[in-house]
Amino acid sequence: FGYVSSSHVSRGMTVTFKLGPVSEGQNERHGGDKLFGKRLLQAGRHIMSHKSWMKTVPTENCDVLMTFPDTTDDHTLLWLLNHIRLGIPELIIQIRHHKHTRMYAFFVTATYENLLRGAEEMGLQKAVKPEFGGGSRSFSCEEDYIYENIESELCFFTSQERQSIIKYWLDNLRAKHGEALHNIHFLEGQPIIPELRARGVIQQVFPLHEQRILGQLTKSWVQAVCEKQPLDDICDYFGVKIAMYFAWLGFYTTSMLYPAVIGFVLWMLTESDQTSRDICCVVFALFNVVWATLFLERWKRRGAELAYKWGTLDTPAESLEEPRPQFRGVKRCSPVTGCEEFYYPPWRTRVFRWLVSFPVCILCLCFVFLAMLVCFELQEFVMGIKELPRVARFIPKIMLAITVTACDEVYRKIACWLNDMENYRLQSAYEKNLIIKMVLFQFVNSYLSLFYIGFYLKDMERLKEVRVCFTPLSKTTPQKHESSKRHAFFLNLVFFSFRRESKTALVLFEDGEGEHARAARALSRARSLSLSLSLLYAPC
Structure with missing residues (x-):
């Protein structure tokens, strides 16, 4: 495999190299240049490692890539591989080595049947066939026949859903009592992958792009001018949070056209005297009071529509949040669960x-x-x-x-x-x-x-x-x-x-669960002494 960062790696892509070693005969013929050749090869290795990702060939069956630093030893790789295979037998892992950067990586995927079981564990919302009532509900393997496209392995799960299921499994790989890797001692029930990422044992864990879908989004979204955003396609590929954000961004941009037009008209009608300017300023301020209120209510409705459409309107919040991997403290026995935990006063x-x-x-x-x-x-x-x-x-x-x-x-x-x-x-x-x-x-x-x-x-x-x-x-x-x-x-x-002093509001979208509700709360809190917008400014 070849990569520079997560943005340079595409789903299902790997790298082949054809850089052979120097033969002994060549070394004998060029004995005087041996030292120079070694230095040149060392310098060339860095150049190749930077450009190697540009020469790729397809690698099938890979959804998530886990990379390790070049200093990772075999014991660490085998220890983690053994724990993943024992703790998450549903996953399929291929180990590959990058010759020039000397890095290892795990190519992770899963079969369709195991992904179905993972979707049930996650409570993944899937669309129901119209003859069974339509709408969406949490996936169930016992009633899989009621869901749309269940017969098609390629169409039932989007790439984002496959990767979310695999990430869910990886994040829930937990340590047993007394387990340790080198100088890292795990608590019983502590997630292994997040802790290893925080300690630098794992360099990156990220999903891989799918070039075919990226090409479609490029044509229908990036290159399209004055057309509606393909929000459903964005949701299927990037997830609900990203799609909700771009939905808000498009809604905000469209709504800004109204104060821009009104402001431009008032600017054209304003005369050079101060009285005329003050009158237009007051009129524009009153308009913005009404506009901000309507903007808030319309976005609350639009956000609720999208949340219902994408199956996140009634998603319950997680009842128990895991501690941060970077959280540090002293080990103690929890007075609530009786298990070991880190405690910081x-x-x-x-x-x-x-x-x-x-x-x-x-x-x-x-x-x-x-x-x-x-x-x-x-x-x-x-x-x-x-x-x-x-x-x-x-x-x-x-x-x-x-x-x-x-x-x-x-x-x-x-x-x-x-x-x-x-x-x-x-x-x-x-x-x-x-x-x-x-x-x-x-x-x-x-x-x-x-x-x-x-x-x-x-x-x-x-x-x-x-x-x-x-x-x-x-x-x-x-x-x-x-x-x-x-x-x-x-x-x-x-x-x-x-x-002029009055009230207005600015929407600041916050990522996370309940996107439409959070945006509404943020809008109601973000009050300002000033009122007006630029007469000519409209973000795009």
């Missing part, structure tokens, strides 16, 4: 949060505020020099925009480190506290200068110039493109309504 987390995390966050915010003041003082100094060209007045603003972008990346690393040190037991608690840190800093870092100029200084011209400098940089950062839309959204809010 909650007071230690609270002490670190209040005595370390909170002061560090305050210092970071103070640094942002001081950097903003320094840039403003530099701006005043530049403005006082009459001989400088007009372009020079943008230099302090560009410096401020670059500082904001750099601080975002630095603080992201600081927030992750603080969250790791707080040592949360559950993944949900870890993500919740990380989001709080990131949102707090990014909001202050990105919008403090804008609110300061708009509401305190009330300098319209300076606000225009800062927006011009901020918007391009926010779209060139390594963050997601959707974050750039949110940045531009807030920039326009400040620019057009720094004189």
Whole structure:
């Protein structure tokens, strides 16, 4: 097999190599160049390892790929292989070795019959034939005849469903009492695969792409212009969470057309006097109050429709969440279950949060505020020099925009480190506290200068110039493109309504179970002092 990262590996693809060793006769004929040849071969190995994934031939029957570092020994591979085969006999595993990177990988798949049993264990929702009532319900092997396409092994399970079943099995491979691998000692019932990934024994576990379906999505989704998104195909291939997100993104983009059109009309009707501008600003603010309310209600309905269609509307939440693999503590006997578990006193987390995390966050915010003041003082100094060209007045603003972008990346690393040190037991608690840190800093870092100029200084011209400098940089950062839309959204809010205070809302979609409900709650919480959108801005 050949790969650079999970994005370079496609489902059912592997690599063959035709690089033979140098023969002894050749070494005798070129004895003087032996040392040079070795060095050249070593250098060539790195080049080949980088380009080897480009030359591929199909490998059948592979859904999930598990890779290991090049330092992995045979004992580790055999130990894990033995546990998987004994603990999950439903899986079919092929071991392959990459000659140039010297890495091993497990190619994992399962038979159709075993996938059916796995779907029943997971409670996978499948469509029911119309003659049996239609809709969807949890899969049952005893009543498999009632489900659509059950006769076809190729059509019944999507690639995402096959991979989800295999991942479910791998994540539920648990250790027995006293089991250990080298210096890693497992607790009884502890998941093995997540722990080995956290310890670096397993490098990656990821599903493989299917080139045929990717080609279809490229034509119907990526290359299609002004056409509806193939949400059902996206759901079948990427899963409900990704499909729900793109459904929200498309719904949000379409809904933004209304304030864009109304704003453009008001802009055309606005005259040069201040009274006319104030009237249009109030009208546009009232329109946005109505638009935000209707947007929320329409998305709640649309989200519920998609959740029902995809069989996740009534999906119950997991009653028991597994501890994070990175969670560390002392071993103890659980007073509830009587089994061994890792225990970390909650007071230690609270002490670190209040005595370390909170002061560090305050210092970071103070640094942002001081950097903003320094840039403003530099701006005043530049403005006082009459001989400088007009372009020079943008230099302090560009410096401020670059500082904001750099601080975002630095603080992201600081927030992750603080969250790791707080040592949360559950993944949900870890993500919740990380989001709080990131949102707090990014909001202050990105919008403090804008609110300061708009509401305190009330300098319209300076606000225009800062927006011009901020918007391009926010779209060139390594963050997601959707974050750039949110940045531009807030920039326009400040620019057009720094004189008016009212209420509006911004949808921030959250991944996870109950996507439509979470989006609705996020919309109701995300209230702002500003109201208006840009007259001409409509994200695409």
